[in-house]
Amino acid sequence: MYAPAGVKTSKDFPIPDNMKAWVLGDPGELKLIDKAVPVPKKAEVLVRIDAVAICATDLEIIYHGPPAMIQGGMPHNKNFTPGHEYMGTVVALGPGVDEYKIGQRITVEIHAGCGQCKRCREGMYTSCHNYGLNYGEVDKGHRANGFTTDGGFCEYQVNHINTLVAIPDDMSDEEATLVVTAGTAMYGLTELGGLVAGESVVVTGPGPIGLLGVAVAKAMGAQPVILTGTRDNRLQIGKELGADHVVNIRKVNDVVQAVKDLNGGKGVDYVVECSAAPSAMNEAIKMVNRGGKVCLAAFPHGEAPVDIAHIVRNNIYIYGIRGEGKTATHRAEAFMKQKRFDATKIHTHTFPLEDLPTAIRYAKDRVEDAIKVVVKMKPGAAQKIAAE
Ligand SMILES: [Zn+2]
């Protein structure tokens, strides 16, 4: 039985020595294997994973590799377990941990920076200068679960306490997996200027981050919030999450003009770009008013042409964000705890962990209009482990 030295466990949450874990083989290939349950070190806990959402970035990692970086290189055939949008229950405490209790439900944010570089010291741990340096003699302690260290497509994972977010009892497992997505949207709005009460926002692209970007902007008091996209069913969900107006870009001649028409003929104060369309940047800089700000939260695969002269002449600010820095996940959870918006509107499908390949196919091919697909441990799986 699992009883590492210095680690606190409880008989109420017995932990096996080995667990089921999906690992990445060649590009696109996932294998279910047995792995040792990891051991939390100082300032870490062991999380029993109860649910994991699949993200577009997981698909990038599984099929292409980046932005995952394992042992300084591509993540394939390294016994690496992807998956980063997970939640669960704390079941063991590393040495000295008293911030969380065994049995407490939590969700996690992805990045625990090294804690010692310039950006980590500024709270920008998703831009850690020691990204991926967590192995061998270059070990700086950086962790980004599912990116540079093992992630959540398995039964147990260790997490630094800085990456844990306590959740209330009435938040479902599925909803809790969405906190980090809302946290990414929150971080984008933080970087754009924080409080946006009464200011105008356009979100381009109704994917998970875009839809929750609408919800977070509205909860922050933005007015109007305009969502652009190509799929009416997703735009409708955007409305339910707080968009004052939606624009189907296939149904208008000029999306920039359509946005301006909805805002009294003027550009908006902020654009959060979540579409990754190659034309998105040039449209975004023309949707904002002079002195406005654009946050880029999605990236096209190739390079995109940019009208730099327009940016300069109009004093437009451009921000790129990576992930969910500055404890934005905690602030997003605060909104969700207050039920300021219902993030579960973007959750469409749930599969058991054993069916991860099916779940990934639903997410990748958008089967049955899938948006957020979640894999869950089988109900009763924990009890079964306890009986063995
Ligand atoms: Zn993600």
Ligand SMILES: [Zn+2]
């Ligand atoms: Zn760092």
